[in-house]
Amino acid sequence: GAVVSQHPSWVICKSGTSVKIECRSLDFQATTMFWYRQFPKQSLMLMATSNEGSKATYEQGVEKDKFLINHASLTLSTLTVTSAHPEDSSFYICSARDPGSGELFFGEGSRLTVL
Amino acid sequence: AQSVTQPDIHITVSEGASLELRCNYSYGATPYLFWYVQSPGQGLQLLLKYFSGDTLVQGIKGFEAEFKRSQSSFNLRKPSVHWSDAAEYFCGREISGGYNKLIFGAGTRLAVHP
Numbered sequence: 001g002a003v004v005s006q007h008p009s010w011v012i013c014k015s016g017t018s019v020k021i022e023c024r025s026l027d028f029q030a031t032t033m034f035w036y037r038q039f040p041k042q043s044l045m046l047m048a049t050s051n052e053g054s055k056a057t058y059e060q061g062v063e064k065d066k067f068l069i070n071h072a073s074l075t076l077s078t079l080t081v082t083s084a085h086p087e088d089s090s091f092y093i094c095s096a097r098d099p100g101s102g103e104l105f106f107g108e109g110s111r112l113t114v115l
Numbered sequence: 116a117q118s119v120t121q122p123d124i125h126i127t128v129s130e131g132a133s134l135e136l137r138c139n140y141s142y143g144a145t146p147y148l149f150w151y152v153q154s155p156g157q158g159l160q161l162l163l164k165y166f167s168g169d170t171l172v173q174g175i176k177g178f179e180a181e182f183k184r185s186q187s188s189f190n191l192r193k194p195s196v197h198w199s200d201a202a203e204y205f206c207g208r209e210i211s212g213g214y215n216k217l218i219f220g221a222g223t224r225l226a227v228h229p
Contacts, residue, residue: 106158
């Protein structure tokens with residue numbers, strides 16, 4: 001079964017609203033999680049590294065105020081898309097590193113559609 | 116900068132034929148390399164990985180990949196493709212330092228003809 005779970009798997013929202021996506025590691029505690037964004041038929045672009053108990057590290061070109069990341073516990077990281085607009089519509093995928101094996105596990109992804 | 120390149124955006128093969136998906140990396144003496152598969156609308160599943168040792172790596176679903184330092188390549192192969200192998204394949208590498216981030220190539224979409 002899945003060791004990293006995302007919720008919701010899909011969400012539709014109105015332009016201007018904020019949307020929160022959760023990423024949970026089910027079988028291990030993850031001090032580090034990663035958030036990716038995937039446009040249709042394109043690759044996964046790393047957005048940010050989520051660190052438990054500290055600020056996220058964003059990749060160049062990613063707006064920190066637009067994509068708020070919180071890693072409040074060792075099993076949960078959240079991505080909040082603030083004041084969403086249609087161009088924010090995308091497939092968002094998180095991953096978490098199992099500190100024991102070092103392997104990176106990916107969530108099932110969350111599809112965001114902003115109307 | 117450390118990067119991953121997948122030269123083939125789209126590949127079509129017949130069921131039962133052999134398959135090779137190309138992946139090249141830049142910089143890094145011994146990069147940590149991965150192949151993932153993504154079915155439509157889903158997350159990523161790890162097929163195999165290379166850290167060190169034997170350069171021919173066996174993975175799940177009958178896939179294998181060979182690390183060739185001289186060619187900076189880590190090509191994915193399968194001797195006989197099944198229709199269920201149709202999916203998007205991503206080659207990835209870890210960026211050393213800090214939190215060991217994983218970056219991906221552009222992906223190769225595999226179509227399988229009956």
